[in-house]
Amino acid sequence: MTQYEAVIGIECHVELKTATKMFCGCPNEFGGEPNTKVCPVCLGMPGALPVPNAKAIEYMIRAGLAFGAEIPAFSKFDRKNYFYPDMPKDYQISQYDMPLTLGGVVKYWLEDGTMKACRLTRIHLEEDTGKSTHAGSGDGRIAGSSYSLVDFNRAGVPLMECVSEPEIYSAPDAVAYLGALRSTLLQLGVSDVKMEEGSLRCDANVSIRPAGTTELGTKTEIKNMNSFRSVQRAIESEIERQTQLLESGGRIVQETRGWDEAHAVTHSMRSKEQAHDYRYFPDPDLVPLEPARDAVDRVKAALPEVPWQRFERFTGAYGLNPKQATQLIENSALAEYFDRVVSASKNPQQSTNFVLGDLSRLANESGVAVARSRVSPEHVAELIGLVESNAINSKIAKALLDRMWDGAGSPKTLVEKESLAQTSDPAAIEKFVDDAIAANANVVAEYRAGKTNVAGFLVGAIMKASRGKADPALVKDLLHKKLG
């Protein structure tokens, strides 16, 4: 039987996190009372004109450069003409053939650390539509509704569309791609990228072909995926559907299919793909964009380290495993905190243990992010230093960290002030050991009778007597000698 491989391309719509909309000064905020964030421009009133938001253009350039895209010397806005009630002008200002960024690559990695790459075709800038609520049917769906209600608060919000090449070959890879795209945009500060609020929306183009061949099969476009999980499930389901169809001698029809989360299937939205005639033409209300080279260079110079670069550094130079690296990178502030701990402690592994271990636990318990806590990265490094030099043991380190979380400050100072330093003085330890042997004659007898596991009880008694300060390794050593 023929083996098939899937070929997937992803189109993402990402709302930019500017203060105002793309072409007017209305606030760009999620939610709010309907039709309160509108003006003549974003309502498409007669005579109103668009003026582009400089910040949105800068964000586009920043995103493009972060993915290694080309910023062409010339770019322009075009009108995409089609009627829809939530589109105020009944055309969308978009970019057709000369987008602000061309090409680029999204690098992403899998759970096992494998690094992959998917090229971007382009990223272009456009305006978002308003929102329609379908009413009169009871279930909020468009089918069967008897009327719709329109809110234009979202109309005109800057939207960047990232179009990938069809270079993704599995559903998990698609999710990993999205994850990397999302974390990069978050890192760049250009979007909230929240799927639940619609600031990240994606469609997938899916086709299959016999494994080993290069010609692309007929694709379907999958819409209505509202989470990473639904992206994975929808793509898997669609690959399965197409495979079964071909195996049973059927033909794939190019169409748009909606993902039905409840029934875990895709269903046809437009049975016959009607060729849209969008009549794109350059928007005569707007003038071309020619991003100044020095401004582009400045944006480039100010780019932060992006997640895939960080992943390579963490797994490479720092030697973290992919899971640890991913956990850190998913939270950019935590990753930066971690970097400061490492740079002060020079001990990546211990830094990972503290940051992903006790500090993350404390953060979870208190609801305060590690990076915003009262524990400075430098103090964590101090703590690591104390453990490394055997000045304190891990148990004390943990107790100290709890107190540092509550604002106790420098662990070094605490250790000095409260003489918590571990005792390595053989004379002092010998006294604790002798006392313990003397006080537990029956246990000592058991040990000598061959029940050597009771030594643990004696160690515990010694540690308790030393209030935890005795160096456990020295204690064990001496105890074994004395018990002979």
Add this chain to the structure above:
Amino acid sequence: MENGIIERNAADIARDVNAGKLSAAEVIEATLGQVDAVDSRVGAYLTVVHDLARERAAAVDARVRAGERLPLAGVPIAVKDNMCLTGTRTTCASKILERWTAPYTATAVARMLEAGCVPVGKTNLDEFAMGSSCENSALGVTRNPYDLSRVPGGSSGGSAAAVAAREAAIGLGSDTGGSIREPGAFCNLVGFKPTYGRVSRYGLIAFASSLDQIGPLTRTVEDAALAYDAMGGYDPMDATSIDRPLEPTAQALRADLHGLRVGIVREFGTKELGADLDAAYVRAYHDLEALGAQLVEVSLPTADYGLATYYLIAPAECSSNLSRFDGVRYGLRVEGDDVQSMYEKTRAAGFGPEVKRRILIGTHALSTGYYDAYYVRAQKARTLIARDFEKAFAGCDLIACPAASSAAFSFNAKSDPYSMYMMDYYTIPMSLAGLPALSVPCGWVTPPGGVEPMPLGLQLCAPLFAESLLLGAAHAFERATMHAQKHAPLTARTRA
């Protein structure tokens, strides 16, 4: 006093109001009186804003009393009804906007009011500014004050008729392919279209965005200069407005044309316009020469393609610009079973035949399979036409030619669309090239079958941004020829 007031030019009114010899309130009362007396016959206005006018006049008087000197203090203006004015019905002479009230004011209008103007009302036009006679208005008939059986021209016919009938001192018009210059010529006025981008389009309801430009219709060149100085200049609300300093043109008016080369266009012969018009234009060219200009022949070889170019670009842009009239947010709605049928019924009932024709041809020109052959080719032709002007201006300072193909014609005289389009044959090339151009009265002819002599306009055109030169030269021509001194007979009768 009253009858005297309505005859006065904007410059005189502003001077006397600023000097305290005349109040804006007196001026507006006289003007509203004239509107009452004549507008039932002329039909210039779709809406007269009595209350707002009196309110604004009082505000101007208060500002003057407080010591302010306003360049257009107390000057009554007629605003073409495709420009927004807060709280005022703004219709574009279309059923689709018949009941729409603008919630904001167009920049050009706001600047005129700031300069001291007092709005009289909103004037009739060809629906969405598409036409050359005002006959395409869905909301009213406007007549030429010089002969009520004839059209005032268009599309800014209402503003032209209002100024000609002394129902305002300045009319605001918009010009896409000749819509200020042609009615200016038909109504014995100065009709001035500035360089594209000189006057903000914010609040001007778009017909064809890359061509539309606001400008004044006035009885003197000086008034046109004052109006332009007041409303021109960069506007951050219009991305196509030009951020470039504006030199005051009112100070550049000249008495003669010495040292200027005026280009006469080889391809724009006037013989085919008939003996009367030919004679009038030949005499106008001689008048230019008599003022000291050196006449030179220039060539605009692709100008003949202007009409074809224009009738692809303008409808293409309009087909998209007018999509927003969909019955969802404002304006007319005709209910339907679903949203698509609501759109189709609303737009079928809301737009008149000329608007529909242009939307259809524009949609066609942009549609798959035709875009390159029509729209892109027209844009390339536009480049060639602009280059022709550049070459021509290498050999001259100004170009002179007719402003329209005839004097004002009778109602229903142009029954097929193309013959109406031909009226703008001489004005469209300048629009495509974005150049500043104006029409200035240059003589009178009695059209075949007509009784009253009707005015003619000479079109002058200058290089981009050379408004000072253009207005300066027109002023010299106007002063020397005095064609504008003849009044509309309607006004004479009213005065008697």
Add this chain to the structure above:
Amino acid sequence: MSSDKIDVRYVAKLARIALTDDEVDRFGAQLGDLLAHVNALAELDTNAVPATAQVVESRNVERADSVRPCLDREVVLAQAPQRQGGFFRVPRIIAE
């Protein structure tokens, strides 16, 4: 250059204008005439000519990302052909 034919029904559908059969015929004839005129452009050699979208050269006109006042919702909705609460109301939307 393209032919003088124009598919008036298709174009009217795209433009969302309902036409009567009579209008289809009349507009078809008028627009066919107009296209015959504009086809004269085919005579121009435009191969090496750039297209002009805006006649006055201007670039990078942008605005700062600062908030401006919005319209009052009552002003906005007062003009609505049909409203419901704070929303614009439209007839049912049928997927194309």
